[in-house]
Amino acid sequence: MNTKSLSSQGHRLPATISFHRSLFHGLILLAVSLFPLFAHDGETNPSANSWDASRPDSHAPIHVMGDHTHNRGEWMVSYRFMRMDMDGNRAGTDSLTPEQVLQNFMVTPLDMTMDMHMLGAMYAPTDQLTLMLMAPFLDMDMAHRTRMGAQFTTSSSHIGDMSLTGLYKFFDDNRMRAHFNFGVSLPTGSIDHTDATPMAAVAQLPYPMQTGSGTYDVTPGITWLGQTDKLSWGVQLKNRIHLGENDRDYTRGDRLESFIWGALPLGQSTSVSLSLDYADWQDYDGADTALNPMMVPTARTDLRAGSRLDGGIGLNVKLPGGHRLALDFTLPVSQDLDGPQLETDLAATLGWQKSW
Template identity: 35%
Template sequence: MNRFGKLFPCLPPLALAIGSMPALSHDSTLPVYLPESHAPAGIMADHLHRQGEWMLGYRYMRETFSGLYSGSQKTSTAAAGHAGYAMVPTDMTMEMHMLDIMYAVSDSLTLMFMPQTMSMDMTMAMTGTGHDHTGGMDAMNAMGGMNHDMTMHASHSHGTSGTGDTVFAGLFRLADTGNYKLHGTLGVSAPTGDVNLKNADGTYVHYGMQLGSGTWDLMPSLTYTGGHERLSWGAQTSARLPLQDENDSGFSFGERYGATAWSAYRLADWVSVSARLGYTKQHDINGHYNGPHNHASPSDLQGNYGGEFVDAALGANLVPQSGPFAGVRLGVEWTSSVSAHYNGYQLGRDDGLNMSLSYAL
């Protein structure tokens, strides 16, 4: 299996299903669903619906991380050890599965409900020179169940999975002319994801491997879209703002701000291709775990979270215009890091994949 197939194992069957459909042509009895009428798969809250219309959708996101970075430079396990860390992450995979349910109260107001599940798996290695920021080896032994007779280059893997946070939002139209559309979104993320996950010894897992934020978060965004003939474009600014100083475990994730712009071109009535550029600024963690926790690795310390990131993405939207799958929308988008500046020591951002599947009725 190639690199693309490994990143997105569910893509080949979907592609086969799309490819086996009969040739598409206009049917005067069916509406025409232009593929570029939705943004690329990595963009949420990008469109409104007609009054009384429902949309049922599913979203999948996969991100991979590898290599240790400090600031904008790749660094080494030994350097992290000399900085005082007994263990460092070597790679990580994060997956999200989300339902995307929308209902249009009117032509100018669409409601959105998005529950999700999360899973994260991380591999860590001992540096051989660190002192776990506590002056001893206790945290190192607790995290991996290791003893002093084991090699100083041992590694272990661990993971978390379960229900994530749930988003409720309203999308309201601000402008709709023949050339462009503008709408705002006011969303709230409810803290349904667990932030009390612990290791086998009773210490908290890394901050970034909890399943939610643990706080009520405000999620506003502003989205602009336009187009001419086969060409379309759009832009969105967004934020995630914690409404509480700390969660039940004693901390809160930092504010996050984002901006992205894209353009798409319709190759045929049923398919469009897109290119997108995105910017994200994420603050580090506020507060501190209020129970036993380790200080052995960068992932255990609040200052090693957040940064500034620029990503690029290539994607495609597919919408059959006739036949049994008419109106079913499939979006696929591959993402890659262009530049990054990490706070402290962190795993580097590798490639990622976004997928969306939806149907309006």
């Protein structure tokens, strides 16, 4: 058992996470400053100077949100199905057996599946500003084992936190585009999910099984896109900051995410992509007094932080009539969790977009 991470205090990043964070964000800044060199071209065709939204590789891998803006008067609707599989616990970068977790807790989580159905709409009132509305619906199941050897599963299912984002384009030249992401997330998800457990017929579910943050959140970000004759690329940095405290007296930890991707067109309508995502998130402030932190690690506010680097591969197909279909998979390259916490093994996203 990793006693160092068990004893760490809330809302402070472990040293290894701060190091990874600095390293990865440094690499992203370096990449952003080098990209204009690749994007440089001496072509005489004036349209070659514009970023081309009609290319199949112009959209980011489908798990990246708010990656593009639209021209004035354009609409887009989208649906995404995302599945995330978590199996087994870890503390730091080490895997833990259920028996190791049960040395310190009455109950251990074994695995979790999260399904998300995400509806999206985009509309551009001007060439500079695109508005985006997103509504997630979450469906989660978590399997557990008790010290006595009993197994049980809890479930929650509800609309998540809806968000409204303004994407403001501030650069559009030399086959590159850049925009700011200004998002507000509303507490439409629930923080009051209960289910039956061996301890109680109606038990408040621990933090990861709640479908909302319970707070108003802001999600500032920046996105930079570019194209060459052969490929498209993009970089996005995004932060989720939780404002205030929710009705159950806690605040989720803030989350920093960065995405970097490249996409290669295969003909007129298909593209393939590779991506690298880095995220880190912090511990919670406050606590839900209905949860017993001695019972299960998912009820501990100081065992929530972590960081993860994911590699992704994606496919994107343009169809007639403004339709697009996309599929991508992301796999962790490394993850460092303030645990015991369930580790992520795989995420898959299938999406459909229609614009007019």
